[in-house]
Amino acid sequence: MTTITHLEQDVVATAQTVADLLPTSAPLAAGQVMSLDEAASSIPQDAVAAHAEVLGAQAGSVVLVVDRDLATALADSPMGPLPLVDALRPALEALRVALGVGALGQVMETTAAGAVDLLRGRDCTIVPLQGPEGPAAWLAVFAAQPAAGAIAAAAEERPASPAGMELLQDVVMELSAELGRTTMTVRELLSLQPGAVVELDRLAGSPADLLVNGRLIARGEVVVVDEDYALKITELISSTLPDNA
Template sequence: MSNTATSTATDSRIDPATLALAAARALTGVLPTGASLTPRLHTTGGFVGATSQAVVATFVGAVSADLAVVLPDVPQLVDEAAEASPVVAVQDVLQPALEAASDTFGAGVLDDARVEDASDLFADRETVVFELAGPSGIAGWFAVRIRQSAADARGPIGSYAGKLGRISNVEMALTVEIGRTRMPVREVLALEPGAVIELDRSAGSPADVLLNGRLIAHGEIVVVDQDYAVRITKILDAAEDLD
């Protein structure tokens, strides 16, 4: 995690509107829109947009927030041979952008993005709504509702255990990653049984252990009672991740 993201969420002098703007800027830097977008505060009264099909996610941590993105022109990739079932869901396409936005809030957990009606969120007076302006006009909208500002946090700033104590009972996804690669969508759609995908990691390299998508440890793959498992070889310093 970068120093910028952490300082944004832990500086008690920063108000929710400033936190929301930092999140909006981080989000637009990752959105797969092709053209560069600029977040501008939406100030023209009642929100008008396709909020019934917004991509939403909730972040819980030192700062808690509800996030929603509306991008009407994001393509829906559909496999017509499988009764129009989605190949790449819009929430999966926008998940990395929402994760980038939530990183500005500091330590915490972002749940999986989902598509639902976000009309109430956009209409809430405590929600900050940004227009996502591009070369051809407004490409979409981003809504952020801060439910607990950093100024309300108890305990000294930088206390990692204090920040995560309130979410100690939240279930999180633990993932072991042996490698990754980037592929154009056309190559993904062309995959068939027997295809080999080359990863960016050599044989024998340690696997990454991720907690809700955040790297926390390294390990090696082992077999326990005919099931795959991971033996932890190194725990990354969580306190350093907050610096």
């Protein structure tokens, strides 16, 4: 009897979203979970891959392998060569959700063999993404499980120090305001012209998001101050910052 883990369930649930974000000419469909040996035998030797570490409560890594046809199409894009790591990053961001709340680290490119070596010896979940002529991509996730009680022990040995936060007060953080998001295919992207309207996933009048290094911390309404756009905070999402920060 095979035991299905929570991580495997989350990866399978996320697989189709990842498939929809890959810039392919034909739609891809998530297949059945496979073993590393099965994946290694089905991945072409000339395939390429992108992978990144995920930092968060449940750390781990996410990997996307794509066939050479997709990599070639990206290199010959009418918009100019699209780096593989940039083209696959949105799909890796979607795959990251399988590990829970976290942040995607630097995305790196590797070969098919390099991706297999990265997964070997790991308790990973691998799902193929099927195209019209068979698997065209493979996604994989593995979690880095700390030793039992390691996190609690580390917290007891090194309690938080108020001085530690003071040392960080002059660190520069990137703040950005986001009105909304959308997804589109490469075909739709290439068809954009001056005057085109891109519909976002947010109703008119809805508050904009305020993000710090990509993390949502507040929402507010867009206002104009001295002829510059500004965001008037109406809701705080995170309460982790100290009152005097």
